[in-house]
Amino acid sequence: MNNLAFELRDIHFSYLGKFPALSGVNINIRPGEKVTVIGANGSGKSTLLHMLDGLIFPDQGTIKAFGENLNENVFADENFSRNFRKKVGLVFQNPDVQLFCPTAQEDIIFGPLQLGMEKGEIENRLEELAGILNLKHLLDRPPHQLSVGEKRKVALASTLIINPEVLILDEPTAGLDPLTTRHIIDLLVPADGSGKTIIISTHDLHLAEEISDIIYVFSPEKRIVKCGKPEEILNDGQLLHDNNLIHIHRHKHKDTTHIHPHLH
């Protein structure tokens, strides 16, 4: 059990002490594992990811990363904080939050600069990533001139450039058109073969099916109601329906009405 990337025991968390966001969450994540967290809006997925990234801490319960307890005190130690940030990278749900510099390039290199990476290495990684993500023409552009898809790619690059062992993505394909969604998934699939631990929250069940080793389902009560392999979770229509992840879709073809569950 000591070689877990993350170990969460009976985690409770609430905002302002009165709005519960996580209730009794237990999760073990092994290095190299691909984990997907699915659940309706407001079920606590983003809160969980922020906690895994050491940005917020539980009101009750313990969270361990690489065998060490995470709390505000350990992040006061500069060495611990720097090592943790090198190992764990989070791509935020809203790219406008993550892109705060005047240009895309400055946003991408912000992380490695803070983490003390050599200038030459930063430049090499920037060039490589800009090539892979097709961002070269966007580097000098300010974030407000980018489309949502471009912003997401720049936000992804700003985390990937750190080359973290654990990549956390908060709804990476939300609000994107099908082509850009496919592009983002294609970018993540090679990362899948690199031995990285990937933790994704999403409503996109196709993405969950394609990427995950294990899926955790969150209920509107901010609890994990079930976890298991993708085929086990995604074939449980009642579970998905009860947790607002599918709906019954009714449509007409000429005179015949079809009724069937609809995945997104």
Add this chain to the structure above:
Amino acid sequence: MSFFKDSVFSDENASKNGFLQSLDPRIKTITFLLFLVQILLTRNIFILLCLYAVSVLLACFSKIRLGFFLKRTWVFIPLFSLFIAIPAIFSIFTPGEPLTTVKIAGLTLIITRPGLSGAALFIARVVTSVSFVVLLNITTKHFELLKVLRIFKIPQIFVMTLGMCYRYIFLFIGIIENTHLAVKSRVGIKIRPKKGQRIVASNITSLWQRSYQLNEDVYQAMLSRGYNGEPLVLNNFKAGWQDWLWLLCALTIFITIR
């Protein structure tokens, strides 16, 4: 709103392949500061007009449309100088050799030679200064201008905060535009003053709450990528021979005119 966005934030001219755009922003800023010092120190209107001609020539060499450049500079002149300069031409404020008299609302006002030449010098100084500042602004990308501040030893945290303000103004302009459209789609164009006041007040509150939330989220995003209170940046300006040549020219003009 779109005029404000275009005139203040547009990088279109800064992206052109012209003379000033090709210069290192640090050298360009230093030389423009030299020109501004020169403009402030000289009391010779001929020199001021020559410097103004230099600014217009630089605009042409930098592929800036002359009409656009003149409009951008002269639009500020009434704002900054005309209201100060006009009273100064009369004998009440500047006594001296009378040139002519004018009658305004039964009052006879005398325009004096020192008053007129002082006002002309003042306007020439303002228009030349504004021309150089506008030229620097429209031929340099805003993020480069921010980076230039660092060479004047302005603390990095201050420069970064300025950059973030600049970046998020766009987000809030977008929100304001959308809110305006949402209000218009529901209540139409004509709104009673009281209702209008209520809508504006609630919008201000909502915008404040959003900016407060954004502030927390952005700080978390910074922490997530290793920020520990002292932002570090990469300075990748490179000055070439043409930059040094331009600096030499500006210095020569500065020393010769003095």
